[in-house]
Amino acid sequence: MRWFKADLHIHSVLSPCGGLEMSPQAVMEQAQQNHIEIIAITDHNSLANCLEYEKIAKEFGIKLIYGVEVQTAEEVHAIVLFDKWLEAKEFGDNLYNSLLPIENDPDFFGDQVVINAAEEIVRFEERALINSSMWTFEEMLDMVDAYNGFVFPAHIDATAYSVIAQLGFIPEHKSIIAVGLTAKCDIDKLLAVYGYLEKYTFIRNSDAHYLAQIGSAYTEFYLEEATVAEIIKACKREDGRMTKISSFK
Numbered sequence: 001m002r003w004f005k006a007d008l009h010i011h012s013v014l015s016p017c018g019g020l021e022m023s024p025q026a027v028m029e030q031a032q033q034n035h036i037e038i039i040a041i042t043d044h045n046s047l048a049n050c051l052e053y054e055k056i057a058k059e060f061g062i063k064l065i066y067g068v069e070v071q072t073a074e075e076v077h078a079i080v081l082f083d084k085w086l087e088a089k090e091f092g093d094n095l096y097n098s099l100l101p102i103e104n105d106p107d108f109f110g111d112q113v114v115i116n117a118a119e120e121i122v123r124f125e126e127r128a129l130i131n132s133s134m135w136t137f138e139e140m141l142d143m144v145d146a147y148n149g150f151v152f153p154a155h156i157d158a159t160a161y162s163v164i165a166q167l168g169f170i171p172e173h174k175s176i177i178a179v180g181l182t183a184k185c186d187i188d189k190l191l192a193v194y195g196y197l198e199k200y201t202f203i204r205n206s207d208a209h210y211l212a213q214i215g216s217a218y219t220e221f222y223l224e225e226a227t228v229a230e231i232i233k234a235c236k237r238e239d240g241r242m243t244k245i246s247s248f249k
């Protein structure tokens with residue numbers, strides 16, 4: 001077993017709020033420069049770019065985990081990760097069908113670009129991804145279970161779109177063993193207000209929308225291999241697996 005440096009919350013050019021500079025090649029170069037060995041591409045409500053980014057990740061020797069940042073009906077953001085593409089894809093298809101049928105406004109939000117490994121535009125996603133699913137937070141957790149995903153609420157210290165900001169608390173659920181933190185989160189201050197968070201494993205990520213943010217925050221995982229199954233074990237502190245987060249900025 002060894003330590004793997006991971007950034008499990010990174011947006012691609014598919015996220016309307018993300019920079020068009022987030023091409024597969026550029027993302028992997030930036031990750032490599034920051035010694036990130038595991039990344040998850042987590043666009044808003046879509047996994048459409050995961051496979052093409054994975055092709056380039058492999059060239060860099062970086063493990064790409066299939067991910068998505070779901071926005072639930074309560075406007076809670078949660079990161080969902082998968083080991084198997086078939087399960088990821090089916091979850092993603094269901095998620096897409098649960099999105100409110102609103103079209104993206106590229107002038108206001110930016111383009112939602114589906115890209116291939118050669119960095120050619122395949123299509124523009126027309127449905128607004130920066131919108132809510134009709135799934136409630138609880139329904140989302142059930143769907144994650146059904147497709148063997150791993151979920152953690154995103155940026156819980158953020159004042160918007162976090163489970164604490166939207167619901168006021170973190171619902172008790174067997175699937176929630178870890179919570180995501182922003183790069184800026186001061187854990188001591190957070191725990192002083194929300195002492196009950198101590199029982200969760202913290203996962204700090206960059207939530208990068210622009211290249212310079214990649215690796216600005218990360219989590220190290222002590223694992224046998226770079227898989228979601230192993231990351232879950234590390235979050236549970238099982239069989240010698242562990243986690244360690246970067247200090248805040």
Ligand SMILES: [Zn+2]
Binds near residue numbers: 069154
């Ligand atoms: Zn978010």
Ligand SMILES: [Zn+2]
Binds near residue numbers: 009011069207
């Ligand atoms: Zn995000």
